[in-house]
Amino acid sequence: MRLAYQYRLLPTSSQQATLNRWLDMLRHQYNWMLADRFDWWESNRCAVNSCPLVCSIAQAREQPEYYGQKRSLVGLKQDRPWYKEIHSQVLQDMVKRVKLAFDRYLKGDCNGKKSGKPRFKGANRYHSFTYPQPSIDWIDGNKIELPKIGAVKVVWHRPLPEGFEVKSAILTHKADGWYVTLSLQDESVPEQTVDVVPDWDNSIGIDMGLEYFVADSEGDLIDYPRHLRAAESKQALLQQKRELRPKGSVAGARLNQRIARLHQKIARQRYQFHCETANLLLSKADVIFTEDLNVANMMKRCKPKQDTDGTFLPNGQAAKSGLNKSFADAGIGQFVNQILPFKAEKAGKQTIKVNPTGTSQHCCICLNRVPKELSDRWHSCSYCGNQMPRDTNSGVLIKKVGLGLASLKKARKPKGLEKPALYA
């Protein structure tokens, strides 16, 4: 079983200066190696469909790859002796990051999903470095002995689990200071296996939304504390103040720090709410059915509208922006895709995603189609007389679809209409 435990570090001011210096040097070298790969790639490729008649001959040199770039670290330390200060394995791990960024761009990850073009990292985009081979012996009382940095004080807010081996230590710079993340592994502890067969009694269906964060099939509605919205006025005030300070000034930097701390607080509040909600739901059932939502698509911008002479017409983006901000504030994607499955796995329970098609437009009792606008928040069925909140109706339907008790079809697009007014 592999776990990650994160602890706060309390470095002395000289240790802090060393950590910041290392981070800066690693970032520069990361950017240089990335540029080296791009250079070779740009000068050694030629588009098949637009081959130029005249082109410069590329400099004959080996393609920069992982091992070659690793070997180049020897030369780097000769040319720039200050790089000798950094622990060799930390430096090598930076080369690995370049390789991973480039591989994910060209080949994709283990699932074949490609990432975007790797970008050069500014000072606010490179936050961490890794010791790839730490040892449990580094931990000494309330301190951790980091090679070439020294003994750094740690806030051990919870004990490390017994019998685990430390596989890597990542040092991360956050808005409020430095943290160490220890990746722990114990081969003797098996991964949790799930052998629960979902039935009506041991499962619930949940509908995610913005009016209520979660509406479950038991009829419970969980409201979400709008953390970002609550802090918006404070954030605006700080941003206004910062605008008045000259760029690059100490006062401006302090305000930037305060804004960063505010965002960190909001993210932590949201994370805690998600964890508590996940635990609450998992205490009710062994299997949780959720909608298979594509949150990134839900948060897309509206398409621009143009009339015949090319003038742009109002397309409702202002309202959509507000909706998107609320989506981001609720963090539905983080909850459904990361926290709920992780908590379920740890508890030996299961989450299953179901197709959300039709779950908001049908009745959960008689399965007839009861069309609703987005503003209709109450489900009232004229066929069977079922009355309940719209989201609870969806929660029950999601459970039924998950258990295979209902199959819903998408509403057909009415003929002659560009977009149907009511769509599931």
Ligand SMILES: [Zn+2]
């Ligand atoms: Zn009905």
